[in-house]
Amino acid sequence: MKVLKPEHIARLLIRCPDGPGIVASVTTFLKNHGANITDLQQHSTDPEGGKFFMRLEFQTPHLDLSKHKLEETFKQEVAQLFKMDYEFHYALPFKRMAVLVSLHDHCLLEILWRWSRGELALEIPFIISNHKELEHFAQHFKVPFHYIPVEKDRKIEAEQEILNLCKERVDGIILARYMQILSKDFVEQYPSKIINIHHSFLPAFVGANPYQQAYDKGVKLIGATAHYVTEDLDMGPIIAQDVALVTHRDSPYTLKELGRNVERNVLAKALDYHLDDKIIVDGNKTVIFD
């Protein structure tokens, strides 16, 4: 069975104009430096004049130069030639992501449980909440908890406190039903690094109280959407979506209950993609190599 040591796993994400020779150049470069490619996927919007996306996973133990030097050489010998946007990622150390949450516990618990089982390649330096109610879960899973209330007249201060906590300590943020809107300034600090779970099948039912909206409309499916946060509320690139069947017997209350399952699974799926460096953002969309 495939048992790859995480300390040996590296990934290379590439976005560039399409053209001939890209795959051969990248794979030959890696081979020549002792990298053994274990996974490769590519996507092209159009072979003539389109955009090209590629994700490679490779093994590092036999590299003939340091990771830093590899990246530098890649830039000069390959990336510049093909006008690539590219990122090298390494399976270790795990990404550090803060979890922000308000009062709903389901997404938080799902993440903590999967994380505690080793299902997520994730380090959680701390949990932040504008309420104290969920501190007990943080304690049970031994994750530091910070209570930062967000009163109406100190929204800016609260956000600044969060930023101070996060600065240089996290690589990204998980909004696990955090019911406060983050400012444009905040969001711009973490481009394509803040994941939110919205409790509807976006773009249907944007805004507040989507389950009530779904109830009023009489839909036969409810959904959830995980997406990267941008300055436009509920509008960032979609990572994952799913739905559950509902009927006339469902009330707004049971819609919420059903929805919780969809939400936590969709968030976990999106998070998994993010942590395994499987997502390349393409404007307001995502390319996901799963």
Place this chain on the structure above:
Amino acid sequence: MKVLKPEHIARLLIRCPDGPGIVASVTTFLKNHGANITDLQQHSTDPEGGKFFMRLEFQTPHLDLSKHKLEETFKQEVAQLFKMDYEFHYALPFKRMAVLVSLHDHCLLEILWRWSRGELALEIPFIISNHKELEHFAQHFKVPFHYIPVEKDRKIEAEQEILNLCKERVDGIILARYMQILSKDFVEQYPSKIINIHHSFLPAFVGANPYQQAYDKGVKLIGATAHYVTEDLDMGPIIAQDVALVTHRDSPYTLKELGRNVERNVLAKALDYHLDDKIIVDGNKTVIFD
């Protein structure tokens, strides 16, 4: 195995203010007149002051009075007491529904095939199209076909022709991807009797070209919605919905291809509910006893 003879099957749909004794009154009434109840489902929005919905299926061979007389007696002895809206339906004769279609063949073929297999309790007196392209399917399944073009300057005349054809010959209409908007006057002739298939997960992507909209937005699911037609385009009571997973690899073209499967299955499901008298409309929603 349950083999009920269709000529013996009757259904009673009821909508009234909730209150005590409704079920006992209705079931006792039916029993006293020799009707054997084979299925009963009810729904109550709130036992105190809410709305009550019920569907009963019963056997008619041992009725002690004619169907007409049964209905009349029910009205006087039960319905008026509880202020009921109610409808008696009989499994035979099958409902007669015209199929209206433009150029997309998938929904039409799905209906014709299921109908030809006896899966749908449906009579199709004729197919109407504003194009001639799909006439061959009508011929193959031996269903009369009427070509009624809808040029810009004779929309009203075309609609009138359709109405003339339908009048007293059909109980309802199936819009199997009929790409013309029906007027308010037309729709009011067939309240809760015109079923449309919309190629999106309503209320997302209302209007034209929903697959292109879905592509532009980068959603990870596409859907279809079957609904009763009201004067508000794409807004009538939803009967059935479903979705299919999509990825960044899908183009607007493959979205349509995937969508066709969802559309035809959702339309067939909704049609089945309608033909088996399983739907009670409740304002802009549906109560479905499946």
Place this chain on the structure above:
Amino acid sequence: MKVLKPEHIARLLIRCPDGPGIVASVTTFLKNHGANITDLQQHSTDPEGGKFFMRLEFQTPHLDLSKHKLEETFKQEVAQLFKMDYEFHYALPFKRMAVLVSLHDHCLLEILWRWSRGELALEIPFIISNHKELEHFAQHFKVPFHYIPVEKDRKIEAEQEILNLCKERVDGIILARYMQILSKDFVEQYPSKIINIHHSFLPAFVGANPYQQAYDKGVKLIGATAHYVTEDLDMGPIIAQDVALVTHRDSPYTLKELGRNVERNVLAKALDYHLDDKIIVDGNKTVIFD
């Protein structure tokens, strides 16, 4: 919105030979004693000589006699007439079910979390495990935990200990991935009251290590099955099943990871049906009024 007080909710489950007048007799009986029926579903395997199943939910505050007396009167006036097997259930007090678990935490945590949120009409008097590893979850959710090891040479004693703990303290048992086989004697104490989750789509992959079996066979779906436990291992009446898509990329390890999600959701769904008295066992099958 439907807000029914649990202390007022009663349910009546009926199984008897089909015949005319059953529904009217039962509903008239209940009405005459002041019970307001809020839900009714029935199922008939065949109206001529088949089996009849019915579930009624009704409100008790206006009963004109005690619950005990109501049950007694029902027996004499209705049940005997129609040769009914029947059960009265009351929403309160909640069913008391022991949770038995070995080392896998996902089903246990799912139940504890849903229970802690009030999603399950359940009292958990204690958790029993043949291992100590999951005691911390019991402590966090403040549920008593009993460690009863099951060494090879004391299987009978261990089972007796479990029985002693359960006797008169529980109404049923949840096997949340308890990896010991219960004896016929044990199972007979709790007919249709022990729910097990099996990690395959039964009857495929009966027995040990179903994920390895699924891997070896190369199936494209894995499943889980919740069922009542009978003396035939993995063979009792099926309550709920679901599946997840898998691919050639999945190893036995990732199949387990994916399977955990299916298992916990299927178990929770089955448990919900059981707790809400929605299941009537019909030989080796279940009739479920959801």
Place this chain on the structure above:
Amino acid sequence: MKVLKPEHIARLLIRCPDGPGIVASVTTFLKNHGANITDLQQHSTDPEGGKFFMRLEFQTPHLDLSKHKLEETFKQEVAQLFKMDYEFHYALPFKRMAVLVSLHDHCLLEILWRWSRGELALEIPFIISNHKELEHFAQHFKVPFHYIPVEKDRKIEAEQEILNLCKERVDGIILARYMQILSKDFVEQYPSKIINIHHSFLPAFVGANPYQQAYDKGVKLIGATAHYVTEDLDMGPIIAQDVALVTHRDSPYTLKELGRNVERNVLAKALDYHLDDKIIVDGNKTVIFD
């Protein structure tokens, strides 16, 4: 939008022992001969000593040598070095597959419809049936139809007739609910080229009448399985599977009705994979690059 001309599309499927340098060698070889790679997926069972699978799609218009010469050169310069099993495929001409069918029309009609819309990269030289009932569909879609009855005492002759028809005229065979068992000799003529649809979730309910088996067992899901045919009945490598939810209300009759939808969709999906050269057989399993 990606609009690739089919006459330019080639595919290379590779299976070999895993080792370093495979991807670079193959992609460099293709690039050096003017092939523009538009899609690449790989799978490795284990980077140390495992099996390696790869599918490449590339464009041929700028090849610097003939297709035949390209294949020859690849063999000498790359394939032998890495001990590869490999196959070159070209999108044109379409694969020619005979459709064999008995009395059930749903799978046949689904294939004919999708084929008539251009959804399948398929040529259908003829349909063969051991009954005459479905000839009208063949006529409607203008596909030659051969009636080859299979009486008990001339099974061998019938099979020989089929073989004679197929020889050199087809690349493979679709068993669209063909209810006769093919002999080992027949099957060996078309290794990994005969696709069958089995009406159960294999390996559950192997053999005859799976819907009755599913009914008797009381399962809550029914399924369908498309697989390559090998000499072991219902045992060849699985290509695609899916399921539908069922309830106690379903009879063996309605299970069949529900099952038909699952079957035709699963068969169509498997066929699509096969026609697009997305499947590599790995013993009794399939690797599918979708």
